[in-house]
Amino acid sequence: MPDLRVGVLGTLEVHVDGRPQVVPPGRQRAVLTCLLAHAGQPVSRDALIEAAWRDDVPHNPPKALRTVLSRLRTVLGPQSIEFTPAGYRLSFATVDGDEFVDLVRRARSTDPLEASDLLERGLALWRGPAYGEYADAPYATAVAQSLEQLRMEAVEARADALLQLGHPAAAITALQELLVDQPFREHALEVLATALYHAGRQTDALDLLRNHRKTLAAELGLDPAPGLADLEAAILGHTMKSPRAVEAPPAWLDTSTAFVGREDELSDVAASVVANRLSMITGPGGVGKSRLAAEALPRIHRELGLPTTVVELAQVGAHQAIAAVADRIGLRSTSEHDRDHPGRPAADCDSTRPDLTSAAVVGELVAYLEAVPHLLVLDNCEHVLPEIATLASTIARRCPGTRVLATSRHRLGVPTERVLPLTPLRLPDPATSAGRQEATSSMRLFIDRVRRLRPTFTLTPDNRAQVVDLCRWCDGVPLALEITASRVASTSVADVVEFLPGDLTRSDLHAVVDWSYRLLGAPERLVLQCLSVCAGDLDGPSILGLIEHLGEDGQDLSGALGELVESSLVVRVDVEGGTTGPATVRYRLLAMVRAYAAERLADSGRAADVHRAHAHWVRTVLEGVQQDWSREDGARLSARLTAHAPEIGSALRWALDADDCELAAGLSHTLVRCWHWTPSPPVRDLMAAVAETATRYPGPTTAPGLAAGAFIAAEHGEVARAAELAKEALVVSDAGEVHTTAYLALAVAAMYAADLRGAQRHFTEVARNPETAGEAHASLALTACYADDLTAAREHAAIALTACSAGSDHALAFAQYAAGEVRARTDPDAGMSLLRQAIAEAERVSAEQVARVARIALFARLVRDGASDEAVPLGLILITDLRRLSAWNQIWTLLRLLAELLAANGRWSDAAFLWGAAAAGGAPPPMGDDVERYAQLEALLATHLEAGFRCRIEDLAAATPRHRVLSRAEDLLARWHRAGRSEPPASDAR
Incomplete structure (x- = not known):
């Protein structure tokens, strides 16, 4: 029986077995439309004759109708229209109108996240008015109008769902289009006005409601519904609560194809993850473990509502799995003095954290997941089982709210594991029907x-x-x-x-x-082998660029990629566009195919050539980004680096293993010069390793690696090592770019050593390079500010803003931050405005650390101005961010500021607890005017708390694990925020 699909949400369309069929206009289309409008129910012969001929009935209507039906069956299939005692009916057909109705029905009984997806799919089926040219025919009018009404309700419902998910901007356009045709649909008006308000367009929301009131009175003599009047009052009074954005679970696999034969397993996986802390899907390669996990993920996400992180481990090497998990979650083994604020003083930086061991990373992961429960998906664990077993069992034991779902060919072998074996699909029996x-x-x-x-x-x-x-x-x-x-x-x-x-x-x-x-040709085999050395997925131009670095003609091989996709050896991934660029198509290898292709590459004798071509291609990509750093949009440049991040790490690792120190040094230094973009901890560790290798081969070609390594060491607070590497780079190289990086490393190291004069001297050298002059002056503004030389600070800040306005967007965000710090000393309002600009620009271009330090500076200013209504929600954002980074020196700085806020509101016990915890945790000493301010705070605490009582609080704070201190502070801020008051609620600190 053929597959018959009919489209009625627009002009009539017919497909049989996937091929479009032409139904001639006139009687055949009219009869088919009449049958469709009756939704599979029998239609009498007279009704079909009326539909076909209306007033021009033929001499022998039944015979003429049989002729029309016979011709329709020729198009649709011989069994498509059957005769029953009650009349004729379509015996089988998939109709897009029925699909639409079903999707809307399902959306009404589910959560906003799934409802938005279902309604989007349903609305995408529409190509025009329902039933097209037959919408006004007597037999189709009612059903067409019903579908049109349902379409408008679906537009409103999807906008409502998007609003609940915290995406007001996405809800606006469709509602505006709907109201053009239906200006009096008051629910659409209500949702649109709410969306405009939450999108920051209060004036537009008020104008919409006021214009509606005027139009309604003028044309119909009516007043708006009471709900719209209440909404207008809420917008005027700013009393509407913003919906919280809800992120969908990550889609790391293409699940657009039919998922066949795993209905029971899907339910088992979802139920297991909800009920158990550690679930493991096991089975042979290619059996569909990853696809099953991906299919189950939305269901689990809806059930648990946890933040979800997927870690793909197929390309992760031995002893790298735990670091990969930490990096994917967002934990960063980093000092708080990052490249994003090279002028920040040591007092505000975390110089206490060296590169973490695996055990330390596990400790950080567990502490974070204990405080912020996650759904953690670990895919393809079989080659790193010992590491993952240690991590997963520790998480299961110590993080009761976190759920781990893993896939592997073998079980982990830990007591807490719930094993879910996945077997191949059921086979057909040749002897059955x-x-x-x-x-x-x-x-x-x-x-x-x-x-x-x-x-x-x-x-x-x-x-x-x-x-x-x-x-x-x-x-x-x-x-x-x-x-x-x-x-x-x-x-x-x-x-x-x-x-x-x-x-x-x-x-x-x-x-x-x-x-x-x-069965592949030579071009397809070459492309597959080249893809086997890539760490992640790539777009088409990148693949062709890699092949051209191998000395092959990429254009001659462009067709090979399509052949590999059709052969199911390469997976095509459609990536949606966003603010940083249009939608793209990327390509990836499944783990089993990648392993096989790597074997064939090794057999070919070209493995070293292909790996070298890959590394040189990565260097070309990095050089292109770095050259564009001051010319193109910063958000797109950051997105390009992020997209190529897996390849950067792979290229660095290969260059080190191949002892190609010159190539490794070039890669490392080019990446460093993409200022304010922070690579992952594993990549930074590789850059440090490049510097160590370069010390064995000092010279002009390896000096870039020395300078980059000096900067990495300085970021980690390794003052002596940074100075050694930087000075060696200055000795062995005359290159201006190398000198700039080396002097910047020396400046950062001096800041860690609290040597403001030394830092100013080195930043002055950095300023000699026009490429970094703006950022150097921003750092000089900060050092002058910390030295209380406000005249010099203002001069440097003005130069920085001017220079960076013509430079990179990342540098501009940093200059705005520095200028905000300086300006806030004499003009708090103007300073906070600059800090807010810095935060907005830094977030736009993914300069994470600039945004973070600017937020801390803004939080400090809000606290000291008594603006608790704005400080409290900002403090919650900072706690979430800093906890993820384990940025403890910045956390202690934040908690001291919170202690100030609590003391200012008379919460002396809570203030003493947080102050004592920060002191016991090794908080950096205060600098500048903070010295006097904190001395005054200690005096106030001594005045308001009896000495013995205060000592007991400080002892309790010192004995409390630091993650619990942070959770306590977060809980206090959260209760304060929920209470919606300018002063904190009653506390149980005593």
């Missing part, structure tokens, strides 16, 4: 994948047995079935069977991949 064969999950998947590439494919008596044999040869392994199906789609069942290796006995997945690989 055709219907039972087609019902097996392996055959359903095989046929679905063939038809995705060749919609006309059908099972016939001639090919059925061969298809059964192919499914059995693939052993029911989904990846093997997909690869084989792609071959069938491009040739035929018989051709594939003919070229199978050996007899049709069961095969393993490696053999299936090998068989498909041998």
